[in-house]
Amino acid sequence: MDIFLQQLANGLTIGSIFALVALGYTMVYGVMKLINFAHGDMVAASAFVGLTIYTQVMGQATSLFAVIAIFFLAAAVMACVGIMLERLAYRPLREAPRLSAVVSALGASLMIQNGIMLIWGPQMRIFPELIPQVYWDINGVVISLIQVIILALSVTLMIALYLFVEKTRMGAAIRASAIDQDAARLMGINVNKVIALIFIIGSSLGAVGGLFIGLYYRGITFNMGWQYGLYAFIAAILGGIGNIPGAMLGGMMLGLFQAFIAGYVSSTWADAFTFILLILILIVRPTGLLGERVAEKV
Amino acid sequence: MSNDVLFEIKDLEVSYGSIAALKGISLEVRKGEIVTILGANGAGKTTTMRTISQLLKAKSGSIKFKGQELTQLPAHKIVKLGVSQSPEGRKVFGILTVEENLMLGAFVKTRMNKETLKWVYQLFPRLEERRKQLAGTLSGGEQQMLAIGRSLMSDPEMLLLDEPSLGLAPILVKAIFEQIKMIANKGLTVLLVEQNAKAALKLADRGYVLDVGKIALSGTSTELLASEKIQEAYLGKKS
Numbered sequence: 001m002d003i004f005l006q007q008l009a010n011g012l013t014i015g016s017i018f019a020l021v022a023l024g025y026t027m028v029y030g031v032m033k034l035i036n037f038a039h040g041d042m043v044a045a046s047a048f049v050g051l052t053i054y055t056q057v058m059g060q061a062t063s064l065f066a067v068i069a070i071f072f073l074a075a076a077v078m079a080c081v082g083i084m085l086e087r088l089a090y091r092p093l094r095e096a097p098r099l100s101a102v103v104s105a106l107g108a109s110l111m112i113q114n115g116i117m118l119i120w121g122p123q124m125r126i127f128p129e130l131i132p133q134v135y136w137d138i139n140g141v142v143i144s145l146i147q148v149i150i151l152a153l154s155v156t157l158m159i160a161l162y163l164f165v166e167k168t169r170m171g172a173a174i175r176a177s178a179i180d181q182d183a184a185r186l187m188g189i190n191v192n193k194v195i196a197l198i199f200i201i202g203s204s205l206g207a208v209g210g211l212f213i214g215l216y217y218r219g220i221t222f223n224m225g226w227q228y229g230l231y232a233f234i235a236a237i238l239g240g241i242g243n244i245p246g247a248m249l250g251g252m253m254l255g256l257f258q259a260f261i262a263g264y265v266s267s268t269w270a271d272a273f274t275f276i277l278l279i280l281i282l283i284v285r286p287t288g289l290l291g292e293r294v295a296e297k298v
Numbered sequence: 299m300s301n302d303v304l305f306e307i308k309d310l311e312v313s314y315g316s317i318a319a320l321k322g323i324s325l326e327v328r329k330g331e332i333v334t335i336l337g338a339n340g341a342g343k344t345t346t347m348r349t350i351s352q353l354l355k356a357k358s359g360s361i362k363f364k365g366q367e368l369t370q371l372p373a374h375k376i377v378k379l380g381v382s383q384s385p386e387g388r389k390v391f392g393i394l395t396v397e398e399n400l401m402l403g404a405f406v407k408t409r410m411n412k413e414t415l416k417w418v419y420q421l422f423p424r425l426e427e428r429r430k431q432l433a434g435t436l437s438g439g440e441q442q443m444l445a446i447g448r449s450l451m452s453d454p455e456m457l458l459l460d461e462p463s464l465g466l467a468p469i470l471v472k473a474i475f476e477q478i479k480m481i482a483n484k485g486l487t488v489l490l491v492e493q494n495a496k497a498a499l500k501l502a503d504r505g506y507v508l509d510v511g512k513i514a515l516s517g518t519s520t521e522l523l524a525s526e527k528i529q530e531a532y533l534g535k536k537s
Binding site: 185188 | 351352353372373374375376377378382383385389390391392393394398401402403405406448449452
């Protein structure tokens with residue numbers, strides 16, 4: 001029972017990170033029908049940006065204010081990078097065949113990855129200990145303050161995003177643009193603005209995910225975006241790509257699944273089982289868990 | 299009928315790549331009129347409508363609404379000026395509810411006009427009954443009502459209706475056309491694209507006949523209904 005509860009706690013933590021990152025994939029896909037392969041590398045970049053903000057801007061302070069400021073600044077920097085990415089890599093190809101945009105996405109991914117290596121070097125860097133190492137031992141199940149913060153903050157952000165998309169006017173514009181861009185334009189919706197907005201939201205959430213990876217695993221490398229990006233991408237597909245609650249569900253599920261595989265089988269097998277899970281779900285539900293769409297009459 | 303021209307297209311040319319879809323058409327719509335554009339498949343009717351709403355960009359020519367040139371504006375600015383379109387194929391947001399579709403129709407308004415919503419529900423009581431239902435689950439006729447209702451939500455001065463009768467049973471066509479008449483009676487100017495020439499001409503004040511990207515004929519509805527060319531080509535009667 002101990003191992004179950006322990007892996008539950010670990011799984012929810014990594015699941016939250018997967019979910020935050022998966023939201024970036026799913027939102028961009030929802031509106032643009034494009035897999036933004038550079039998203040994982042943006043997540044990695046965020047951890048390095050956070051590191052630099054900590055050492056250069058905050059003077060290595062770890063006060064609550066400094067930590068909050070690091071999160072906001074890193075999210076703001078990554079949001080700007082996200083807008084630039086859309087402008088430079090995707091907007092010029094909006095009318096081009098979809099394969100061109102995919103190639104552009106892969107190119108952007110390599111560029112960002114190599115950019116990180118040029119700026120911060122190829123060796124592993126250690127992310128600062130922004131949050132004190134506080135642990136609680138509850139009947140043999142160890143939970144850290146970092147885990148609690150990651151889970152609480154992720155859930156808060158996801159609820160906020162859900163309410164924004166479902167309840168606000170701009171949220172309605174996002175949903176309309178995801179369904180039919182021309183029809184959205186006929187409503188007076190500026191689709192370019194919507195696309196910029198989803199890149200801002202997706203990149204900021206990804207940035208928070210990147211900082212969480214740094215906080216939780218401590219060691220950050222220039223090419224870690226590939227791995228986390230892939231997991232988050234799988235999470236988005238599991239939940240039904242294009243579907244926002246789906247990405248949240250998929251992320252949490254994948255995190256729990258990997259934690260239980262690591263706990264009961266072996267962590268070396270986690271990747272293999274992840275793909276087996278993906279294949280099984282796609283066989284049973286090709287559109288993902290929540291990816292069901294009402295047929296539209298023509 | 300007043301004589302002031304509300305809307306004017308001059309020498310409009312639109313092409314898809316090297317294929318010319320509109321080869322220089324001109325037409326005008328006066329305030330309060332119902333004007334119809336008739337034509338067979340591929341004549342350029344929907345191209346005209348999409349170009350007015352700036353979903354397509356003109357190669358040359360001008361489109362003026364109340365003296366303002368539309369061709370240089372992005373698509374999302376057109377509705378705000380008072381030109382709203384119910385597009386061909388309805389294009390309702392299928393996975394959103396009827397109510398959400400109508401609210402999106404009022405996107406350009408800072409606050410949704412409750413009176414307009416009441417009026418739309420009055421025009422189409424079915425929409426009020428089904429307001430919590432997903433638009434994709436409505437019947438074809440109901441989706442058409444929703445598309446028209448949605449385009450009314452921005453309180454436009456001019457309504458563009460692209461083939462509202464497409465795929466509807468004759469009895470529904472009659473109902474939709476009666477509702478268009480009611481909309482026009484409210485003072486809206488209507489530009490109606492149709493293949494159903496007889497029904498459209500009965501409703502409209504004037505009409506233009508589009509033939510492979512050119513205006514082949516124009517005149518008042520009475521003139522067009524009486525014209526032999528129209529009778530032959532579009533109404534299926536040999537005189």
